[in-house]
Amino acid sequence: MxxxxxxxxxxxxxxxxxxxxxxxxxxxxxxxxxxxxxxxxxxxxxxxxxxxxxxxxxxxxxxxxxxxxxxxxxxxxxxxxxxxxxxxxxxxxxxxxxxxxxxxxxxxxxxxxxxxxxxxxxxxxGRRHPVLDTNVRRVFARVVGGVQYPPNATTAAERRLARELLPADEPTAARWAAATMELGALVCTARTPHCARCPVTARCAWRQAGSPAHDGPPRRGQTYAGTDRQVRGKLLAVLREATAPVPQRDLDRVWDEPVQRARALDGLVADGLVEPLADGRYRLPLT
DNA sequence: CACCCGTGGTC
DNA sequence: TGACCAAGGGT
CATH class of the missing domain: 1.10.340.30 (Hypothetical protein; domain 2)
Known part of the structure; x- marks a missing residue:
């Protein structure tokens, strides 16, 4: 292949x-x-x-x-x-x-x-390393594994397969890594794969099996609305736009629930994304 | 290992 | 329209 x-x-x-x-x-x-x-x-x-x-x-x-x-x-x-x-x-x-x-x-x-x-x-x-990103994992899951999607977390079996399929010489291995990623990104896509344009559709195990739908536990979805992540995003957006340290009240305006708002701000500070000043204002970190 | 971490486009 | 998805990493 x-x-x-x-x-x-x-x-x-x-x-x-x-x-x-x-x-x-x-x-x-x-x-x-x-x-x-x-x-x-x-x-x-x-x-x-x-x-x-x-x-x-x-x-x-x-x-x-x-x-x-x-x-x-x-x-x-x-x-x-x-x-x-x-x-x-x-x-x-x-x-x-x-x-x-x-x-x-x-x-x-x-x-x-x-x-x-x-x-x-x-x-x-140009070094020789197995490159296992979400695209490559999906391509291998389909072409070799015969299933629609790879496991939620990368498994030892996937790493072994990636190592086995890696071409022996360095330049070809690097080319292979880029090629499999690109195939997953452009053709063997998650939602609606373009099998008619796939160079290995004839030997794809998933295709040969009739393209069966994913079977097993649902893949963990990402919720966002109302989460701390959303609040953090809003807080940081204010600080990104600001040219001077920002007073607390300007941050308070982005989210009305005070407990979650404070937790999000504390988290940003703990992560080093935000620097609290002695006067109670906040800014992006200088150190 | 499950969960947390942003944002915007797509069907 | 809302769920799903996008070249992951850290804990």
Whole structure:
């Protein structure tokens, strides 16, 4: 199944800025942080601004973390901005300002988990690592496993399969990783897969089985309305827009339930996303 | 391992 | 219209 997928990728791969050679390892790393749970289309403009402002890890590390949170805009999960800033600081301190090419060293950086470490090593440095993101897991679940969706959490069996399917030589392995991700993103999509355009539809186990619907416990959905996350989002939006420290009363206006509002604000402070001042006002963190 | 963490588009 | 989904990580 490797040849057809890689050939398909050669013809249909999107021209994304972090795939251009000039993006470099730092560009790849920034894109991977931003793409964690955020769609490509919404990442694109923020990515361009980010790289223009902070073309090297050292440039970002030289700024207060709050500037990263502000520049993150509405990408969501703003702790990622904080972690990307912390990763830039660690790269500056531990790696002389250069993004490391070693999987273990990448994994040790803030905000870099198993997926991101493999992705950066593979896409930025051409190294050979199984890259298991939600797209690849879905492709494997269908083509190999014969089921509509992968398990809720990544299993040892999935990791073993990904390792077994990984091509032996480095350049092909990196190509394979990008190709399987792209196939999942463009063709083997979650909702309505485009099997007519799939290069491996003829040997897809799920297709051969008649595309049976997901069977088993319902996949955990995400609720949002009325949660602390929504309140945190509203509070942080006020602070992102502000150019000066914000009085408590301006934050109180975003949510009328005082207990939940206070809990959300406390959480933001605890996470380091918000800095309380001695005079009772709040701002994005300077340290 | 289950849950928490934002935001907006889609069907 | 509301549930589902999007290149996860940390605890």
């Amino acid at each position: 490797h040849r057809p997928v890689i050939d398909w990728f050669d013809e249909h791969a999107r021209d994304l800025p972090w795939r251009r050679p000039e993006a470099g390892p730092w560009g790849v790393m920034v894109s991977e942080f931003m793409l964690q749970q955020t769609p490509v289309n919404r990442v694109l403009p923020v990515y361009e601004q980010w790289l223009a402002r902070w073309p090297r890890p050292a440039d970002l590390a030289a700024e207060p973390p709050g500037e990263a949170v502000r520049a993150w805009g509405r990408l969501g999960y703003p702790r990622r901005a904080l972690r990307l800033h912390a990763a830039a600081c660690a790269i500056q301190e531990r790696h002389g300002g250069e993004v490391p090419d070693d999987h273990a060293e990448l994994l040790a950086l803030p905000g870099v988990g198993e997926y991101t470490a493999a992705a950066v090593a593979s896409f930025a440095f």
